């Protein structure tokens with residue numbers, strides 16, 4: 001003979017059934033369609049034209065950008081270059097060399113500028129790392 005369940009058990013069953021009904025209703029309300037989305041799959045270096053994809057599959061590149069404003073010869077022009085790691089450090093070396101030539105006779109210029117542009121080290125998590133002066 002089947003025993004009559006207690007009120008507490010019946011309450012739990014009701015809540016369970018209500019939750020199932022709500023979940024089913026939520027599923028019916030969702031509109032699911034396949035959509036085509038444009039996404040960046042690679043960034044090519046503007047100098048050597050190589051992919052900037054690294055071994056772990058990520059994209060690693062430097063961005064050199066400028067938006068020239070009023071009073072400049074290039075007023076209103078916007079530039080953006082993407083550089084792979086090798087080309088970035090070659091560009092930094094070229095800038096450093098140009099800087100040394102520009103300041104060849106400047107007694108105030110520090111000729112030990114091997115860290116030109118270096119803002120931080122050990123910044124693995126993009127949280128500031130160790131700041132450089």
Ligand SMILES: [Zn+2]
Nearest residue numbers: 045048084087
């Ligand atoms: Zn490159």
